Amino acid sequence: MKKLVVAAGIVAGIAFGVPAIAQTKPTISVIVKDTTSPYWQAVLAGARKAGQDLGVNVVELGAQSESDVNGQISALGKAVASKPAAIVIAPAQFAALGKPIDAAAKIVKIIGIESAADTKAMTSLLATDNVNAGRVAADALAAAITTSYADTEGNVAMITSMPGIASLDQRAKGFKETVAAKYRALDITADKVADGKPATVVNIVKDLIANTADLRGVFVSDPIMTLAVGQAVAEKKSDDKINVVGVGSDEKLVKLVQDDVIAGLVVEDPFRMGYDGVKTALAASKGEQVSANIDTGTTLVTKANMSSARSQELLKPKFR
Numbered sequence: 001m002k003k004l005v006v007a008a009g010i011v012a013g014i015a016f017g018v019p020a021i022a023q024t025k026p027t028i029s030v031i032v033k034d035t036t037s038p039y040w041q042a043v044l045a046g047a048r049k050a051g052q053d054l055g056v057n058v059v060e061l062g063a064q065s066e067s068d069v070n071g072q073i074s075a076l077g078k079a080v081a082s083k084p085a086a087i088v089i090a091p092a093q094f095a096a097l098g099k100p101i102d103a104a105a106k107i108v109k110i111i112g113i114e115s116a117a118d119t120k121a122m123t124s125l126l127a128t129d130n131v132n133a134g135r136v137a138a139d140a141l142a143a144a145i146t147t148s149y150a151d152t153e154g155n156v157a158m159i160t161s162m163p164g165i166a167s168l169d170q171r172a173k174g175f176k177e178t179v180a181a182k183y184r185a186l187d188i189t190a191d192k193v194a195d196g197k198p199a200t201v202v203n204i205v206k207d208l209i210a211n212t213a214d215l216r217g218v219f220v221s222d223p224i225m226t227l228a229v230g231q232a233v234a235e236k237k238s239d240d241k242i243n244v245v246g247v248g249s250d251e252k253l254v255k256l257v258q259d260d261v262i263a264g265l266v267v268e269d270p271f272r273m274g275y276d277g278v279k280t281a282l283a284a285s286k287g288e289q290v291s292a293n294i295d296t297g298t299t300l301v302t303k304a305n306m307s308s309a310r311s312q313e314l315l316k317p318k319f320r
Contacts, residue, residue, distance in 0.1 A: 026084075028057070030044060033066040034062065036065075037250075042317040050282075054279060054282055056085075066092060069093045072091075073100050085109075093165060096164075098118030113126045114268075127293075128298050130166075130168075133247055133268075134173060134178065138178035139178065140266070141219055155216060157208050158192065159205070160194065161224060162195065172221055189212055209232070218245075221246070224248075247266045249267045249314065254306065268297075273296045
């Protein structure tokens with residue numbers, strides 16, 4: 001009888017011990033801006049790989065459009081309610097996400113990726129040096145114009161997809177500062193901010209082509225709008241060359257680079273952003289010291305270097 005009681009106790013211990021063991025595996029919620037886009041899928045792929053390597057349960061959350069700020073705030077609330085070890089978030093908008101992140105950070109460690117927010121509550125921010133990305137784009141556009149026209153002068157335009165997004169504002173800042181400092185014969189005649197819709201940007205570009213004399217270049221600060229600009233430029237009737245440099249990449253953008261429609265892409269490393277975001281979040285959740293700011297880097301990809309090993313790694317991230 002005594003053996004039966006002991007055996008029953010062991011069985012009960014095993015039964016109750018399984019969930020207890022499972023709960024020792026930390027959970028980290030990763031909230032992106034748009035779960036449907038290739039860029040953010042690469043971020044999530046990096047996060048999943050980090051989860052596999054580090055023994056972390058990664059929960060993927062986010063809206064289905066970068067303009068759905070309320071959707072992302074809702075996802076943040078859902079993540080906090082699930083009581084994860086930490087949360088990784090790419091704030092969809094600088095101002096709107098500030099207070100929600102402030103509130104969340106009182107309960108759980110918050111790690112930012114890709115974009116800043118109006119808060120000082122994030123333990124760490126992993127992002128591209130977006131001002132430098134704008135500088136790289138300015139140099140690339142100037143070089144493309146020089147190749148096309150044998151001089152570095154003429155009119156250029158800037159297009160930003162939406163207002164109030166810190167990363168895009170910083171890219172624009174870096175671009176404008178570099179043009180002013182190094183390429184004074186280039187005149188930024190248009191600085192357009194759209195509404196996040198590609199159709200709007202197509203109309204902006206068509207208007208610029210029709211009404212801007214000697215338009216030689218366009219800088220676009222995000223991949224979705226770069227594609228819209230590239231398509232509009234490809235469809236124009238005139239033979240004059242309009243060089244386009246954008247930030248970000250996907251298969252369609254790569255094709256436009258191959259076809260000489262887009263002169264260059266300033267490419268981030270979204271896979272690394274997701275991977276290191278989870279890695280940093282795990283360290284922070286354990287009380288370890290982490291850097292307040294981590295630069296995840298940029299690479300300029302052109303037709304000339306796009307077949308290099310590094311370019312291919314960035315252009316074709318593995319969605320594991």
